[in-house]
Amino acid sequence: MLDYLEETEGLQYICKLIYEAYQIPVCWLDSAGNLQLALPPSMEERPAAPTHAGMLAEIAEFVFGLENNLPRNTGGTSFLPYLHTTGFLENFIMLKLPAELGTGGTIILGPSLAASMTENTVASLMNDHNLPLGHVEEWLQYYRGLPVLSRTRWYHAALLLYSLVNGQALSVTELLLASTHHEPVQHTxxxxxxxxxxxxxxxxxxxxxxxxxxxxxxxxxxxxxxxxxxxxxxxxxxxxxxxxxxxxxxxxxxxxxxxxxxxxxxxxxxxxxxxxxxxxxxxxxxxxxxxxxxxxxxxxxxxxxxxxxxxxxxxxSKLSRTSALCQNYIFNHMYEELTLNKLAEVAGLNASYLSQLFKKENGISVSDYIQRERIEEAKRLIELPGVTLSDIATRLHFNDQSYFTKVFKKYTGVTPRQFRHDR
Structure with missing residues (x-):
């Protein structure tokens, strides 16, 4: 273990390094649970806990409750990082410091998210926790203030923290096994x-x-x-x-x-x-x-x-692999700009050749196929409550409302407004 880790400045350096590398909140709690360092100094607090100490107190209680069961490395000389996800989908990394450091305590990374939160996801979480839906916007703002780390980057942050503190390498497998040591389901x-x-x-x-x-x-x-x-x-x-x-x-x-x-x-x-x-x-x-x-x-x-x-x-349909690939790409990227050149790049073919091949196999040009599929998507959106026709036209990349209406009628025989009225 590196000598400078025996000093407080060493832990502060590690916390600052992790914070700057991952832009994730970092806290250091001493062995009594008192806050010694927080980066940034004030963190976004979830609406359910209006004081800064709320979430930290919750996480501290959790980690110190695990103290006697926290996993150690093979030699038993140091604690392994513990990964924790709350019921509100906040991710944390917790590492109990070795007793020989003298300073003791725990370093906590988080909260972070594995993916950006949508309004629908937040609303479903509110429902799961029996919270009033009138606070969805407040919670959405809270989640937007949290950093997003993919699972891989989350794991790597834990590995880096462990290596900096203990001067030892740790594999992802060891990390994940350490965080799955809960009691198995019991049955007689x-x-x-x-x-x-x-x-x-x-x-x-x-x-x-x-x-x-x-x-x-x-x-x-x-x-x-x-x-x-x-x-x-x-x-x-x-x-x-x-x-x-x-x-x-x-x-x-x-x-x-x-x-x-x-x-x-x-x-x-x-x-x-x-x-x-x-x-x-x-x-x-x-x-x-x-x-x-x-x-x-x-x-x-x-x-x-x-x-x-x-x-x-x-x-x-008996499509070639190329046509199937293009159709799948169009389906997946319906809400983006779609061009023949982009499809040619995806298929790895000359644009002119792809255009001829696609029309031969599908009986319709690439541009007409994209238009038709966007109208099919528009029909599904029209049946959803609260979605305006102008919003649908914009989201599906029609130039304006009148052009959307013209193309919609071409493929359905009715205008979008008539189609909605008949549902």
Missing amino acids: ESRSDLDHSYRRENTWLHHEPMLEREMFRHIVIGDKAGLLRSQASFSEESFGRLSKKSQLRSKKNLAISSITLATRAAIDGGLFWEIAYTLSDFHIQHIEELKDIPAVDKAQLAALCDFADHVRDNRR
Whole structure:
């Protein structure tokens, strides 16, 4: 260990270095939990804790509560960094200082975010914590003041902090293992054995893996009829119970699990990964809103059929890899400027050649295809509450409202306003 770390100035230097390198708040608490250093001197405080000491007190209580269980390195000579995410999605890194430093205490990095927060995400968090939605804007402003560090940079900050304090290297694997030392879920062997015995006695066994593989194979090949036949072969008793307290929650969990598997199967079947994931998001969000078991059962089956249909339609198009790549890029970047030259760059082809190839395979020019897909996206946006027609036109890169109306009518036969009125 480096000699200068035995002095307070050494710890202050490390804190300042981490702060300047990652632009993330850094605090040093002594062994009694008193604040010795904070960078910046005053941090953005979450609305639920109006005083500066609020969040620090919460984190200090958490880390000192873990004190006897904090992981050490293989030799047991130094503590390892501990990664912590709060219920409000704030990320922290905590490192207890070695006792031989004399100064002791803990260095805390954070709060930071893994990704920028949207208004919808903040609103859902407020709902999860039973907080009034009238404070969404206040919370949104708070989150906008926090630095955003990707998972990788978050891990690297922890590794750097450890190396500076201890003068030793640490791997990402060691870091992650150190932060997953919570107590495992406990279950009594007698209860587990009783459940197994009861299910065998009544022949209520889980479904055979082969049945599951066969069902999702039909999604891979886009065979909805085969999917329905396979799904009908599952008995109600063959499904596991994924919630002890709620049959509805259990059904929802099962449905989400099957949609996750269907997403992978659809991608294996050649469906654009972004389309597959978007379908998954849509169906899972829909299922979460349902209030009764029959509705969940119907929604689950509809979701599986939707994946099979999309794979079937994708296979029928018989597009070359180049056309498929361009279509996928257009789908993913609908809200950006899209040009033939950009698509040619993505495909690695001459723009003129790409234009000819795309029109030959799709029966429509690149520009017309982009227009058509933007109108399809506009139709989906029009059905959403609170989204104005002028906002849709701007977001989808139409020059003005009148041009948007003209193009919309070209592909739908009605104006955007008429389309909304008919919904």
